[in-house]
Amino acid sequence: MTATAHVPNKRKWRGPKWGLAIPSFIWYTLFFVAPIAIIVLYSFGTKDSTQLVPVDLGNLGLHNYREVFSELFFDVFASTLKIAVFATVLCLVIGFPVSYFIAFKVSEKWRAILLAMVVIPSFTSFLIRTIAWRIPLSANGELSRWLQDIGVLDAPFDVLGTKTAVFLAIVYNYVGFMVLPMFVALDRIDPSLREASKDLGATRSSTFMSVTLPLSGPGVIAGIILTFIPMCGDYVTATVLGGTKGLMVGALIDSQFRGSQNWPQGSAMAVLMIVMVLLSLVVGAALVWLVRKLLRFARPAVDRYRSRPRREPTPSRIPDLLRPLLAVWTGLVLLFLFIPIFLVIRHSFNDGPSFSVWSGRYSTVWWGGAPGRTPAGIPMVGLFDFAEAGPMLVRFAVIMAIGIALPYVYRAITGAHNRHLRRWSALVAFVIAIVVNGMMTDWYLTIFQQAGVGEGLRGSFLAAFGATIIAVTIGGLCGVALARHPGKWSAVMMALLFLILVTPEIMDAIALAGWMQRIGGPFNSDTLGVPFGMLRLWVGQSLYASAVVTLIVRARLAGLDSSLEEAAADLGAPPGRAFRQVTLPLISSALIAGGLLSFTLCLDNTIISSLISGASSTFPVALISATKSEIKPFWGVGSVVLFVMTMALLAFVARVLKKSGDSSAQIAATLGGG
Amino acid sequence: MTKPNEPMRMLAPDSFRSVLSRRALFQVGGAAAGLAILAACGDDSSDSSGGSDTTAASGGSTGGGSDLLSQFSNVVNTASGSLAMFTWGDYNDPDIVGALAESTLGVTMKVDYYPSNEDLITKLSAANGNSGFDIVVPTGPYIPQMLEKGLLQKFDKSLLPNIVNVDPQYLGRDWDPGNEYSVCKDWGSTGWIYNSKVITTPITTWQEFMDATKGAASGRVSWLDSSPNVVGPYFWANGIDWNTEDTADLDACEKYLVDEIAPHIKGFDSYPSTAIAEGQYDLCMAWNGDARQAYARIADAGGTPEDWVWALGAPETELWMDNYCIPTGAPNVEGAHAWINWLLTPEISIKDLLYHGYHSGMKDIDKLMAELAPDAPRVDMIFFPEDLVATMRTGEVNSAQDRHTEILDKMKAAAAG
Structure with missing residues (x-):
């Protein structure tokens, strides 16, 4: 701006600074502020279950709040907070070494692979992955039986329905959200700072303590916010494994709305909850501030201790252990993330009526014991009994060997590589081996005819596409405005974005459901060929996603010099053209990153979607409705299909990005939302 | 295949x-x-x-x-x-x-x-x-x-x-x-199903069911995740109208269920058959059809269905x-x-x-x-003789609905401990 101050340019941007943020302001006012305001209003009303919206607003008062201020609410809130805080700390402790290892200890190629591996498990429904943990953890499950067979355990173990299971479920689902932002922060640390520290004679540990750790602060904070806040509002994850022990405050609110239809009291609880979550964040921030103050106060003493005379640091063997230790740790964490994926895939081949209880053609009886029969009465084959399972194992091995050897044979004969052959033949052989051995169930052939699954998958992709387009459009514009035309308005917008991220999903869901019904019009009847259920999903899923896109775009542009755009303006480019030809290419990678992240978030959106959508439901909505009773194996099949489809989509995007010249690590970081 | x-x-x-x-x-x-x-x-x-x-x-x-x-x-x-x-x-x-x-x-x-x-x-x-x-x-x-x-x-x-x-x-x-x-x-109706290897004294009434919840099966019990159903056992066992709107009755019910019963409950589960097969529970309150399905699940998972005993709620139960x-x-x-x-x-x-x-x-x-x-x-788990049907009560939706939900919420909080 300063450069053009003396040269009036008629074609420069003349509108208000927040012009580009107008769509966001309109969108959030319509679909966030207004519905939440109504929920706040409901919280002063009285229950009246004879009406369609069971709230009587004739007699406003504080009575709901008086009732909500009960032992029950605060007990449950306290236990929610305890679980969330402890789980956040666990995520931090487990995730930090992983982020550190990926950021500093591996080559660029491995960095991309490892980052991708952190993200990949989240490409299929979180619900089925969490449910899959029931398989190894159940008391009558294989693991428990094997451990008893070999004498490690005397009795079946009993993990499901305990606090351990609660933490396992939560940490499993959130540790990725901790690793990624911390990686991004660590990755942005200028390597020269760490080198300078080393050159100046600092030991590894003091470099870590006084350079790396302080600079990783923003990433740690982002990670904590991204895990802690959704945990407070999440009341599904913990109960899948933890049963009653996973009771969260969100469940209490949910039971007011959907249990006793007491919307006013549910609203009061929701308002109180959001206030409490914000309060606990403030308390947390205050604690951090206090600790920093204390540290600064203690600084002289620490420095004196550090600069105490000591022996010349001899190159010890201990630091050499650091890298392998970190590698093992990272490997274990990745294994932890992938175990449910393997289990989902295996149990998608389950012949029995229940997803988590294995009753396939091949029994997994360890040794001793008779393999029994499948529910259809077919005798099972013991997988570890070679006399019986041998032919199958041999067939499998032969086909796999052919698949693996094929590219080399091809090369030996023709003398040339075949890229496609090398890439695909082993995979194809694996699929053939499964089909030939009759291990594939008919679920895979009939999956799209199963009630809820085919339609759910289609609905999921349609909804996620629409919502992502909205999110990228309004989020992208708003992000540019925030980065390039900041002003007083940006404080308002940032507060709004923060509120959107903080508001528990259940509150958004109820607010939106009621609001859309109130608006009517295209939200209650198909308009211009758009099914109203789909429109509801687009709007509902776009809120959180657009906030994420906005923040990513803003972060990207904030790191870039604005001189290019100014140059374009100085050279007489009209604002529209400058935007198209300069700004857009600058933010394109951020838009893609944001778009991808929002796409995966939308695919997994459960609570909002389940409350606002009608029969036009998505896969997670259908799946969560199926968890009300027994989960059939075809849900595993559907999840595998979802997984493959998402992988294919992202592989395509990665290809496009690669063509446009990004390095693989950049791509991985982009895909991971960095 | x-x-x-x-x-x-x-x-x-x-x-x-x-x-x-x-x-x-x-x-x-x-x-x-x-x-x-x-x-x-x-x-x-x-x-x-x-x-x-x-x-x-x-x-x-x-x-x-x-x-x-x-x-x-x-x-x-x-x-x-x-x-x-x-x-x-x-x-x-x-x-x-x-x-x-x-x-x-x-x-x-x-x-x-x-x-x-x-x-x-x-x-x-x-x-x-x-x-x-x-x-x-x-x-x-x-x-x-x-x-x-x-x-x-x-x-x-x-x-x-x-x-x-x-x-x-x-x-x-x-x-x-x-x-x-x-x-x-x-x-259908409501009753319970239990593992007779663990709970050796037969359970024949709601009072015995609640006693077993506190006793032999403590920590391995599931109750239905449905508010009218969780208050049912208390009222049925004590000869009180299940649909009562009387505050004193509801207060007493809440006190008993939240303080004495809830801490022993492992899950509120309306469809416990898979979890039974997985080995999570020894005693479950269940609707008759779902209890019947549990027998098939137990067999699927390689367990012994014969160990499990079903009984219809008594002296009164639901229809x-x-x-x-x-x-x-x-x-x-x-x-x-x-x-x-x-x-x-x-x-x-x-x-x-x-x-x-x-x-x-x-x-x-x-x-x-x-x-x-x-x-x-x-x-016998599908069709009941006339004299049993005569003990079944139909629920009502009345002013006690909010209290029922509140009692279930409080029980869940107490069970979460």
Whole structure:
């Protein structure tokens, strides 16, 4: 701006600074502020279950709040907070070494692979992955039986329905959200700072303590916010494994709305909850501030201790252990993330009526014991009994060997590589081996005819596409405005974005459901060929996603010099053209990153979607409705299909990005939302 | 390699399968009913998409298959398009909401599940006549409230001729005396199932059930995740009206359940059969049909079903009835009627019954069972003698509803400890 101050340019941007943020302001006012305001209003009303919206607003008062201020609410809130805080700390402790290892200890190629591996498990429904943990953890499950067979355990173990299971479920689902932002922060640390520290004679540990750790602060904070806040509002994850022990405050609110239809009291609880979550964040921030103050106060003493005379640091063997230790740790964490994926895939081949209880053609009886029969009465084959399972194992091995050897044979004969052959033949052989051995169930052939699954998958992709387009459009514009035309308005917008991220999903869901019904019009009847259920999903899923896109775009542009755009303006480019030809290419990678992240978030959106959508439901909505009773194996099949489809989509995007010249690590970081 | 949709996978007897397939053969040969199949197969392009042509006349005496079945109305109307049902979890034979509906009626089905009547009402209210569902299955006492909100539409009785097959004692209930909006899907009751290897003293009453919850089974018990059902045992055991609105009674109930019972409960689980098979519980409060399914699950998981004992609640227990209804604004009203009417034919009704394990309200049901499924296992968990039925109470939706929810919430909080 300063450069053009003396040269009036008629074609420069003349509108208000927040012009580009107008769509966001309109969108959030319509679909966030207004519905939440109504929920706040409901919280002063009285229950009246004879009406369609069971709230009587004739007699406003504080009575709901008086009732909500009960032992029950605060007990449950306290236990929610305890679980969330402890789980956040666990995520931090487990995730930090992983982020550190990926950021500093591996080559660029491995960095991309490892980052991708952190993200990949989240490409299929979180619900089925969490449910899959029931398989190894159940008391009558294989693991428990094997451990008893070999004498490690005397009795079946009993993990499901305990606090351990609660933490396992939560940490499993959130540790990725901790690793990624911390990686991004660590990755942005200028390597020269760490080198300078080393050159100046600092030991590894003091470099870590006084350079790396302080600079990783923003990433740690982002990670904590991204895990802690959704945990407070999440009341599904913990109960899948933890049963009653996973009771969260969100469940209490949910039971007011959907249990006793007491919307006013549910609203009061929701308002109180959001206030409490914000309060606990403030308390947390205050604690951090206090600790920093204390540290600064203690600084002289620490420095004196550090600069105490000591022996010349001899190159010890201990630091050499650091890298392998970190590698093992990272490997274990990745294994932890992938175990449910393997289990989902295996149990998608389950012949029995229940997803988590294995009753396939091949029994997994360890040794001793008779393999029994499948529910259809077919005798099972013991997988570890070679006399019986041998032919199958041999067939499998032969086909796999052919698949693996094929590219080399091809090369030996023709003398040339075949890229496609090398890439695909082993995979194809694996699929053939499964089909030939009759291990594939008919679920895979009939999956799209199963009630809820085919339609759910289609609905999921349609909804996620629409919502992502909205999110990228309004989020992208708003992000540019925030980065390039900041002003007083940006404080308002940032507060709004923060509120959107903080508001528990259940509150958004109820607010939106009621609001859309109130608006009517295209939200209650198909308009211009758009099914109203789909429109509801687009709007509902776009809120959180657009906030994420906005923040990513803003972060990207904030790191870039604005001189290019100014140059374009100085050279007489009209604002529209400058935007198209300069700004857009600058933010394109951020838009893609944001778009991808929002796409995966939308695919997994459960609570909002389940409350606002009608029969036009998505896969997670259908799946969560199926968890009300027994989960059939075809849900595993559907999840595998979802997984493959998402992988294919992202592989395509990665290809496009690669063509446009990004390095693989950049791509991985982009895909991971960095 | 087995068929995932093996129709009779559950606890169905083999003989029923043979009856069905035998009759299917007769029907293909038979003039009237055969048309329905042909039309649905798409061979007949002239009228297969024309909505609800009645292609099968009543009578069902096709080829003289059975005298008994010919005493029932067997009208099957075809329809077209898709049909969305919102119902309780795992509540219909997968075939009846899948391939068989498509081949017989010409409709493709989509099924979503809800965990409670209130959830159903919330969702229908939020959509305000635009939920997109064609069939819903509320429990009787909730129907007046749904009518008050205008959530249900009247049946076109001319499209439900098979309603004459329903035993009159399951028609004309308080909530819908003329059956203008609802017809019985099935009814059931509540009791418990326990592992007799762990709990060695037999449990015969609700008081003993609650004592076992606190005692032998402590920490390995599940209760239903349904507020009227969790307050039930206390009132039934103490001879208090289950539907009481008396504050003192409700207070005492809350105190006992929250302070003494809840800390021993491991889960609030309305469908505990998978968790039983996984080895999570030793004692579960359960609806009779789900308890019956648990036996199959235990066998699937390699356990011993014989160790498990079922008992119906005593001295009093529940009687609930779920009903097929058509919500306001249903996109495929004709299809909904056709499907509900189809479910009221004796063979489909029994086929469905064998899957979910609840009395479907057909008249002469013992004769039907004797004819169609003589060797069905554990029928004592489906059909109850008159003297037991006399101890069953129907729930009401009254001012105590909020208290019931509050008690369940408090129990959950106490169980979370």
